[in-house]
Amino acid sequence: MRRQQQQTHVLDTQDTEDTQDTEDMEDMEDTQVTQDMEQSEDVLEDWFIESLKTYKDLHVYQLERPTRVIEWTSGKIVHGGFTDGPVRRLRHVPGTRCVVTNDGLSSDLQVWDLGGDDSDVIRRTGSVKGRRSVSEGGSRVAARLSSRPRVLHGAQSGDVQLTELSSGQPLYKLESDSADPVGSLHFVTDAVFVVGCSNGNVHVADTRTSDAPQLSPAPSGESVTWWTDVSAGPSCLDPSSCRIVRLSSSGLTVISDLRNLGGAVSRAQLDVQTRCCNMDDVRVSWAPALDDCIAVSGFSGAVHIYDTSVWRAEPQDVRPLFEHRGHAVSSQSDDGVPVFVTSHVWHPERARTLLSAASDGSVHVWDWVDRSAADG
Template identity: 65%
Template sequence: MECDDILEEWFMESIKMYRDLYVYQLGCPTRVTEWTSEKTVCVAGYTSSKNEILELRLPLKLLAGENKGLCAERDFRVVHGGFTDGPVCCLRHIPGTRCVVTNDGLRSDLQVWSISGDDGDVIRRTGSVEGSRRASEGGSRIAARLSSQPQVLHGAQSGDIRLTELSSEQLVYKLETDSADRLGSLQFVSDSVFIAGCWNGNVYTADTRTSSAPQLSPPPEASGEPVRWWTDASTGPSGCRIVRLSSSGQTVISDLRNPGGVVSQAQLDVQTGRCNLDDVRVSWAPALDGWIAVSGFSGVVQIYNTSVWKAELQDVQPLFQHRGHAVSPPGGDGVPVYITGHTWHPEQPWTLLSAASDGSIHVWDWVDQSAGS
């Protein structure tokens, strides 16, 4: 009865907290939620055995704008699907194509998939990309950009980052560094410039047009003893900003022109006792200047407005929390539900999609009540 009361209480709260909220249940949980268009998202399982890889279309009612009352369809729909023999721990869509590239989190090699067009509903494996043989555990991180010849940036460590052309598998660029920092993220911030965020907090900035050594920014001075750092970059009206989140909850904002400096910082209220560090995410909102979302420490997605943070370290509370996954009852093993991934909608500023360890997927359009919206 206690779980029922919590669920009922959250449901009543959600009426004023969300403009829209839709729920879908996968057969297995996913760690990847990658947009293939403004209406479709790709997900895939990460269990050790055979997994599904799916392209889902968002509920049409969510996308109907001002004419929601005229749209009856409010369910997710599987539009394309296939199977992979192993786990999928990283997945990137290649802009301008109907291809996605995946990594299993075990080796550095990549798998290339083609999403069928209007004449079919199958996602087929069409090729592979060889990774570095010296890379061992942890798998590769992947980034992609719009280019005339589809290319992927990939690597498991800072010393094996390379840019590969998909059609010919030709090596286009290799990062010149002897370091072997384990990568947490890869991301293009312009047509040629990318950042590589490492587990130890180091951030490398490099340009694929030159063979010059990358710019290295060490981690900020940490409060406590962080085990790991997560990084994301945003190119908005305020310029290119980098956010670094530590496993102790310290969050530091830097400017790409001075990545070693501190624009602002805050101490978040996170709990790391039972979380899986592979599930933690921090991401900038693509259509809101200065907003970030944090997930993976629990069954909640937290949203913060970093534009009000100061240069001095301070405790902050989230301006919004999505608790929809957390109100679900624990599984048969008694383990609470936790978030395995989230992503902001590329165009709708207040819309996010989140996935959880129970296989649930939520897409939600939240209300910023602090602004009186």
């Protein structure tokens, strides 16, 4: 009996020690959480104070759910919350009150009317038939101001077509033997457009001729994903001088122009976070009203602005001219998942104004200050 009592006493003591250890661990976890919250609040406060000098304007909005579909039109923000089905692509047709969308499931487009000044009701008015009934990832879309509204769309390089919006009739079909997944579509003029593929290939087509599209292979043989944009601002008054920027998932960025697609005007190595990215995660875009500047987002919770005028022919590590960290530092998410920027778009006329969205549902409109110019 004495031995059993002693053993029982030892077990009770151990239980007490385990309970104490558990309470100590919980106290440590609570302390760590408190420290993390205080640190986050300090970072947010520091960024807010800094923002008074680094932004001319800054507006912060919060959506119920995150979006990656944003577009400027007539000074209003349009996002993909007006349909029961998914919206993976959205493009405003300049000169009209129409937007076209794609659901990411097929190559067909949906056409929507934004309503007049006396109505804010968005109505679906029609559709545009694609060349594929089923398409993984859906179609990319581009639109340009024209007397006859038209859209450029396609999921693969071999099924890109130009379609008249009012009639739904194809005006041009790109003939290509390849079936490269399309990452982006860009008008250079009414007749010339660029197809940027996810493998880095670029096709340049002219609808006025029957010649095969000009092909520019990927700048590097690495098996990476590429994103493309074509300049369309003040420097692109002459179509032959339009520049093409290609950004890889490894951070390598190459700029070329339509006069010599095989060569590189300049190269740079961006400091990006290496993560598994698909075509919808990352965006690179030329500023339409600010020469030589590009914006990059999707690798992290920030949008980076780069001045490409200082880049050279040989690759070099470069730092951003400006970094918008607002989504990451002001995030209200408490699940511990890092916030990533899901999309950004430049204002078509205001040189340094951008609209950006993030994975926590935040949407920011910001006009940044070029401190280097201000200090100069």
